[in-house]
Structure formats: structure tokens, C-alpha cells
Amino acid sequence: MKRLTTVLVASALLLGAAACSDDDGENVRDADSASGSASGSASGSASGGAVCDPFGNLADADSTVNVTLTEFAIATDQPSAPAGTIHFAIENAGAEVHELVVVRADSVDALPLDDDGVLDEAAFADGDFIGEVEGFPAAQTCDGTFDLTSGAYVLLCAIVEDHDGDVENHLTEGMALEFTVV
Numbered sequence: 785m786k787r788l789t790t791v792l793v794a795s796a797l798l799l800g801a802a803a804c805s806d807d808d809g810e811n812v813r814d815a816d817s818a819s820g821s822a823s824g825s826a827s828g829s830a831s832g833g834a835v836c837d838p839f840g841n842l843a844d845a846d847s848t849v850n851v852t853l854t855e856f857a858i859a860t861d862q863p864s865a866p867a868g869t870i871h872f873a874i875e876n877a878g879a880e881v882h883e884l885v886v887v888r889a890d891s892v893d894a895l896p897l898d899d900d901g902v903l904d905e906a907a908f909a910d911g912d913f914i915g916e917v918e919g920f921p922a923a924q925t926c927d928g929t930f931d932l933t934s935g936a937y938v939l940l941c942a943i944v945e946d947h948d949g950d951v952e953n954h955l956t957e958g959m960a961l962e963f964t965v966v
């Protein structure tokens with residue numbers, strides 16, 4: 785009986801506290817929206833901070849393959865290229881930041897993924913992770929030049945975005961393309 789009374793009193797106190805804090809509600813909401821816009825601008829500046837960082841030495845290129853990145857696909861103007869120093873002229877025709885990763889792999893389905901569906905770079909055999917042109921903004925172009933011997937490759941974008949728990953995985957959304965070097 786005594787315990788029940790204590791609980792009731794405690795509940796009354798909690799209700800009272802909640803009622804009293806009504807005035808403070810405005811401040812709490814302000815703080816929330818402030819942190820919301822802060823994280824918004826943080827990710828905004830992260831996207832804005834992505835710049836084209838060309839990979840390899842374009843002057844050494846033997847051939848050029850045109851690559852187009854969009855949400856969420858990768859396309860090339862040819863399905864293969866001769867072995868040698870291959871220049872990928874990359875256009876980001878999408879609305880988001882995208883990257884171009886070149887790996888040696890038999891197929892898109894053969895790509896090693898971790899439990900979260902993220903490309904597992906550590907799982908590649910030595911030398912099979914060729915290189916990457918890191919993420920660069922929409923409506924821009926960038927260049928990647930890679931020495932490729934004949935074989936099967938996959939071009940992909942492995943960017944994973946986490947919008948407050950809403951995960952967007954560019955690779956599993958479709959940004960992977962098989963490419964053959966002959």
C-alpha cells in the first residue's frame with residue numbers, strides 16, 4: 785500500500801513536471817531544428833567539398849572510354865577496350881556525388897560484399913582492387929587512367945550514404961557495370 789502511494793505521488797510529480805515544461809517546449813524544438821539544419825549543412829558541405837581528383841597519368845593513355853554516372857547506373861560508350869593504359873573520361877550526369885572504382889572481378893554478382901552489402905575492399909586478392917576516382921560532384925567530369933591487362937573487370941560506385949538511418953548504397957542500387965579488357 786505504501787509502495788502504491790509512492791508510485792502515485794511520483795506519477796503526479798512527473799505529470800506536474802511535464803506540464804511545467806510546456807514553456808520550455810519551444811526551446812527544445814528550436815534546439816532540434818538547429819541541430820537538424822547543422823547536420824544538413826554539414827552533409828551539404830561534405831558534398832560540396834568533393835572535388836575531382838584525377839587518377840593515373842592521362843598523358844600515358846592508349847585509348848579512351850567514355851563513362852556516364854547517374855542515379856543509379858554506370859554506362860560506357862563501349863563494352864570493352866584493348867589492354868594497355870586506358871583512360872576513362874567520366875561524366876557525372878546525376879544529381880549526387882559519385883565515384884568510379886575499377887576492380888578485377890568476373891561479374892557484378894562476384895563482387896565481395898560485407899554483411900551490410902558494402903564492397904569489401906579487403907576481400908580482393910592482391911592487385912585486383914585496381915584503383916578509384918574518388919567522389920566528385922554532379923554536372924562535372926573527371927579522369928581515371930589505369931593500366932589494365934586483359935580480363936574481366938567491374939566498374940562501380942561504392943558510395944554509401946546514411947541519412948539518419950536511411951541507407952543509400954549506390955552499388956546495390958545498381959551502380960556496377962561489367963567491362964572487358966581484351
Ligand SMILES: [Cu+2]
Binds near residue numbers: 943
Ligand atoms: Cu554513386
